[in-house]
Amino acid sequence: MWEQLGELQFAQLCAAGLEPHHSLLDIGCGSLRGGIHFIRYLQPGNYTGIDRDRGLIKAGAEVELPAAGLDSSRCRLEVMDDFDFPSLGRKFDFALAQSVFTHLPLNSVLRCLINVRAVLEPSGALYATYLPNDRGVGYLGTIEHHPGGISTCMDSDPFHYPFDVLAWAADRADLTATDLGDWSHPRAQRMARFGIAAPGARPPG
Numbered sequence: 001m002w003e004q005l006g007e008l009q010f011a012q013l014c015a016a017g018l019e020p021h022h023s024l025l026d027i028g029c030g031s032l033r034g035g036i037h038f039i040r041y042l043q044p045g046n047y048t049g050i051d052r053d054r055g056l057i058k059a060g061a062e063v064e065l066p067a068a069g070l071d072s073s074r075c076r077l078e079v080m081d082d083f084d085f086p087s088l089g090r091k092f093d094f095a096l097a098q099s100v101f102t103h104l105p106l107n108s109v110l111r112c113l114i115n116v117r118a119v120l121e122p123s124g125a126l127y128a129t130y131l132p133n134d135r136g137v138g139y140l141g142t143i144e145h146h147p148g149g150i151s152t153c154m155d156s157d158p159f160h161y162p163f164d165v166l167a168w169a170a171d172r173a174d175l176t177a178t179d180l181g182d183w184s185h186p187r188a189q190r191m192a193r194f195g196i197a198a199p200g201a202r203p204p205g
Contacts, residue, residue: 005033005185006033006036012127021043022046023091024038024092025092026048027112027126027128028099030051030053031060031064035075040070042074048075049075049078050079050085085118085119088119091120093124095126096126097126097129098128099189100112103159104159110173113170120195123196123197124196125194125195127180127192129190129192130189130190131150131159132161135162137162163190175194175195176194
């Protein structure tokens with residue numbers, strides 16, 4: 001589902017207001033499944049992709065970009081495993097974490113949110129997918145998600161989360177949290193928005 005998921009990410013952020021002049025931080029960009037679409041669309045220099053897997057970053061730069069007819073000068077790709085986004089030295093209008101929180105324990109989700117808060121523009125937002133636990137915080141069993149057939153747990157990878165728990169983490173990071181729900185993901189991941197300002201609110205100043 002390389003093309004399907006890449007195009008789905010792109011369509012979701014465009015629907016949220018992404019325009020070519022905006023800057024985007026793609027967290028867990030992998031080998032640029034979605035990145036190819038964003039790099040082609042955004043003005044040169046406005047796409048930054050980070051991933052902990054050096055091999056995937058290398059494949060994106062050396063295989064996927066040339067195959068798409070794109071030059072590496074249009075983007076910035078970094079190996080990063082600690083969510084140290086402030087080290088990038090810039091602010092972002094949008095951030096995306098596609099299938100990242102599904103592999104993170106809560107403390108790591110919180111670290112990601114705290115650090116993304118530090119690099120968002122006042123009207124910026126992180127769009128992140130998650131696998132839901134609609135049975136409540138007290139449910140300790142596994143959940144099988146359809147479509148996709150993925151089984152998730154509360155304390156091992158892949159993780160599921162009640163949205164209330166993600167909203168709690170967002171509050172600790174001084175972010176708003178909005179559950180955007182189903183966005184036609186083929187493996188039943190939902191989308192959430194984490195912003196400095198609530199959706200539709202005017203930025204300060």
